[in-house]
Amino acid sequence: MSNPSQLQPVLDRIDADFDNSLARLFTLLRIKSISADPAFAEDCRKAADHLARDIATLGFEASVRPTAGHPAIVAKSSAKGNGAPRPHVLFYGHYDVQPVDPLNLWHRPPFEPIVTDHADGRKIIVARGAEDDKGQLMTFVEACRAWKSVTGSLPLDLTILIEGEEEIGSKNFVPFLEANKQELKADFALVCDTGMWDPNTPAITTSLRGLVYEEVKIKAANRDLHSGVFGGGAQNPIRVLTRILGGIFDDNGHITIPGFYDGVKDLPPDILAQWKKLNLTADTFLKPIGLSIPAGEKDRLLIEQISSRPTCDVNGIVGGYTGEGSKTVIPAEASAKVSFRLVEGQDPVKIRNAFRAYVTARLPGDCKAEFLDHSNAPAIALDWNMKPLAAAKRALTDEWGKEALLIGSGASIPIVADFKKTLGLDTVLIGFGLDDDNIHSPNEKYDLKSFHKGIRSWARILAALAEAPR
């Protein structure tokens, strides 16, 4: 058990050391750890080495651990022998980042971090990974550093687990969990990869949408054709693909794939009432991105559309001639990347099969479809009455001076399901991201306030969790 009187000196230490915290984050942000591109494999290893070395200096037993892909880091800190048993928490983050294209839309090089002013005056850290997830995971590491430096120890036992393949589906990390499940035992998990409700209101995410991500390729003729010679007679795979994808939504924004909504439940009336009170409007949510009309199901609130309802997006499409000027070609094939955000009650395998059946049923006789499965993760609904939640919520409320909310997220963090399935752990999802952080996009940023108060939040949460009933 920690001594509550230790908390204030830890918070003071965080404030005093903040410039150094920022410098350490910048060092990490300069490493080009793009997991998707094999050209950056060495950078991924550098990021892992750097983090393990840094965390070891705090007094953790830290090691870089090989996987079949980019390495993971495991670091442990526990009270040795004496005293009552303490909670044991597993913290998870990831050091890998998304690719940076289109590079020409970045205002400055993505791996040269800077603190600058946002249009509305907020101080922001700009770099690939500034939020997702280097900035977020460093809020936790810096909180540990402050505790260790002020008190010589942490208020609870802790395993820090950092992976390098979150952005590419954790395909090699899940087997790593399985192979090391004895070593990774804990009471529950903490993940710092989510967001706040708004820049002043902290939040704990208690539901996450699942993700089915399919690539579909339509093939017609055995080669590219000249549209002057064959146009009108030969089938065009772009025509087929656009016709199929163009039919996925009806006029009211509902998804037309048979069986898509099977198992989807309406929100409990009390939650719906709470969400209505949050009053998320097109003006606050869509206007900053240049839009004004919610694009989802017309009979649903915007907050439902983005967090509790399943969705479909075409994330990429390509076929034929896409360079400058014109070419009168009928291509041999065309392809699209199509993803579905799932909610509780939807079975990802059934959704994937329903999509494939939908496409196949609409193929003209001459065309073939090939499918590639990029992701297949169910939605997560956490137990709203989980014990650590109350302690974490109180700590967040103390730090931000505003009641922390329990919210649903539209995004997917498949690892949460794997923690439950492989390690038997429930997860508490706390993060300090904002909707305008441009994660996965050019000019990714993290509010300086998110980084600073994020560190302070974790310092408080560690204390609160240590004292919480178990």
Place this chain on the structure above:
Amino acid sequence: MSNPSQLQPVLDRIDADFDNSLARLFTLLRIKSISADPAFAEDCRKAADHLARDIATLGFEASVRPTAGHPAIVAKSSAKGNGAPRPHVLFYGHYDVQPVDPLNLWHRPPFEPIVTDHADGRKIIVARGAEDDKGQLMTFVEACRAWKSVTGSLPLDLTILIEGEEEIGSKNFVPFLEANKQELKADFALVCDTGMWDPNTPAITTSLRGLVYEEVKIKAANRDLHSGVFGGGAQNPIRVLTRILGGIFDDNGHITIPGFYDGVKDLPPDILAQWKKLNLTADTFLKPIGLSIPAGEKDRLLIEQISSRPTCDVNGIVGGYTGEGSKTVIPAEASAKVSFRLVEGQDPVKIRNAFRAYVTARLPGDCKAEFLDHSNAPAIALDWNMKPLAAAKRALTDEWGKEALLIGSGASIPIVADFKKTLGLDTVLIGFGLDDDNIHSPNEKYDLKSFHKGIRSWARILAALAEAPR
């Protein structure tokens, strides 16, 4: 007037000199005269210089002529002073070629020509431009060379006009015609840029479809978005684009754009009867390209679908993430290249505007569409009773031992309209291409037989035209 007895020695000379003709074609094919890409501007100039020099050696007054883009070539050969007035013919071809991407689908480098065996045993010349249009234009040049070398002259007066921007819309060549119309006066024009009916049946093309080629870009949010955060709430321009393009065809293959078929006439019953007898089937036309079901209007013959009916093809589409793997992005924009083949009676400007109106009417409130006009050319219907046709038809029939057909082509050769409008010339379209030549595609080829008998055909046509009633 030429002496008919001169023809046989000319044909013999063509046969004897054929290896050299092929070597000269290869020299031209090695020049990377891709007009679309500014990086190859110097190669375009090289091709023009080379051709002008070569044609000058035949005794033409030949010059390379600057335009606002790639240069043109004008070469003249006429009897000086003595004898009765002879027909004066303007021959047209182009030395520029299409880009070569996707390069990885070529079996060998596109600018290293080779004679090889087609799967079915035909000898073929493989290279970018082997058919379109270097191979075709050289059939004519080599026929002139044989006439000059055997008889010292040509049987008629001739202007050879070769341009370097056919593949990019002849934007700078049309003003060149206008500026030089006195110099380019002739009785009629010959163009060698079309095809045969089949590998054994020669043809004269008497109608050409027009071409409207539009690029449309749909814009939604002001930046790329994360589909986890915004999916369901934010409009996705790929969804909008696929929905709009996917609605262009109805279930029977008709184009749904209001007004699209305005002015389109049915074929005269006698022509339709002739075409029916040609018995163009899916088995002969589509099977070689791996297809089996005509994709056009279900109530039309396949031969109508590809030559006398207007069509639409999406020639390219791109949006969002198209690399390896997955990225959960909602892109800010998506775009497509959409072309329409037009027939007699359709106004290209009206079609363009109808397409733009169709797209605009289907835009959700939050989206914008931007349009770019790549081509805007009407269909051409030549006079079936034009005098030189009969002579040319007879010459072709003599060479191939099979009645030459008068056919419609699905492709567009906009320069034919410009010859009529600017120079007042009717055009006779004769060429030796085949449907499986892969023009505009990887592994473009020209049958060795097309090249050889093409040269012989032109030698006969020149003689026949000289003797034809005027």
